[in-house]
Amino acid sequence: MRFNGMNFIITGAAQGIGRSISLKLARQGANVVVADLNESEALKVAYEIDCMGKAALPLKVDITDTESVRHMVAETIEKFQFIDGLVNNAGGDQIGFFLDTDEEIWDQLISLNLMGPIRCCHEVLKVMVPRQRGKIVNIGSDAARHGSIGEAVYSAAKGGVIAFTKSLAREVARYQINVNCVSPGPTKTAQLEQSQAILPGLADALKKSIPLKRLGEPDNIADAVVFLLSDEADYITGQTVSVSGGLTML
Numbered sequence: 158m159r160f161n162g163m164n165f166i167i168t169g170a171a172q173g174i175g176r177s178i179s180l181k182l183a184r185q186g187a188n189v190v191v192a193d194l195n196e197s198e199a200l201k202v203a204y205e206i207d208c209m210g211k212a213a214l215p216l217k218v219d220i221t222d223t224e225s226v227r228h229m230v231a232e233t234i235e236k237f238q239f240i241d242g243l244v245n246n247a248g249g250d251q252i253g254f255f256l257d258t259d260e261e262i263w264d265q266l267i268s269l270n271l272m273g274p275i276r277c278c279h280e281v282l283k284v285m286v287p288r289q290r291g292k293i294v295n296i297g298s299d300a301a302r303h304g305s306i307g308e309a310v311y312s313a314a315k316g317g318v319i320a321f322t323k324s325l326a327r328e329v330a331r332y333q334i335n336v337n338c339v340s341p342g343p344t345k346t347a348q349l350e351q352s353q354a355i356l357p358g359l360a361d362a363l364k365k366s367i368p369l370k371r372l373g374e375p376d377n378i379a380d381a382v383v384f385l386l387s388d389e390a391d392y393i394t395g396q397t398v399s400v401s402g403g404l405t406m407l
């Protein structure tokens with residue numbers, strides 16, 4: 158199996174896209190740190206991984222808190238000794254017209270969606286660089302590439318993730334560390350359900366404008382992430398790959 162003996166941290170792993178990434182990695186032999194704010198759901202994903210005979214470390218982590226991120230990395234090293242890959246998947250939106258939002262909401266969106274991945278990369282790279290190997294995949298959003306009503310500040314944060322990915326990839330390439338971004342289009346998870354509750358008819362409208370005429374499944378996004386974590390992607394860095402049924406073609 159291609160990830161045998163390898164250790165990965167997945168943030169936001171308790172549900173949706175993060176859960177799908179975690180299970181796919183474990184099925185291919187990986188040990189997985191199931192890091193999420195939602196401890197009870199993280200425990201369930203870890204149990205599913207245990208049942209496959211692979212090691213899982215469920216951790217309650219808040220990526221908006223630097224101490225919590227430091228604790229995540231320390232616990233991972235204590236259990237698994239080294240980190241082969243990090244997926245910065247945890248994120249979330251608060252849908253609303255820009256003029257109806259305020260600075261408190263902007264700070265929350267940026268702390269979670271942009272500063273969260275920055276915090277996690279900073280801590281994880283401290284242990285990846287001395288090993289001179291590793292893979293990081295950041296989860297962006299096609300809201301940043303395409304534009305999306307009701308998601309102005311979220312899109313700004315995700316656009317920051319895409320820009321951060323490129324410059325960080327250039328800096329750490331000398332250590333044989335790859336940094337890429339997977340940019341989902343509308344995908345069937347709790348996040349999309351929240352948007353749909355505020356904007357009824359959203360899913361149908363999106364399906365019409367997606368060339369492949371369907372919404373994404375979490376597994377569709379996870380397949381691209383798993384590829385970018387694999388040896389087959391050793392010569393790919395600094396890239397953003399949209400997984401969106403063709404909604405965005407850049």
Ligand SMILES: NC(=O)c1ccc[n+]([C@@H]2O[C@H](COP(=O)([O-])OP(=O)(O)OC[C@H]3O[C@@H](n4cnc5c(N)ncnc54)[C@H](O)[C@@H]3O)[C@@H](O)[C@H]2O)c1
Nearest residue numbers: 169173174194219220246247248298341343344346347348
């Ligand atoms: N679903 C979509 O349509 C879509 C589209 C584009 C991008 N994305 C991105 O994909 C990623 C995964 O989203 P999803 O759709 O699976 O969402 P989701 O809401 O189903 O899952 C997000 C997970 O992140 C966790 N989380 C939230 N805040 C956290 C924090 N501070 N610290 C640690 N964990 C935290 C949640 O508990 C949850 O388990 C996110 O970055 C999201 O922005 C999703």
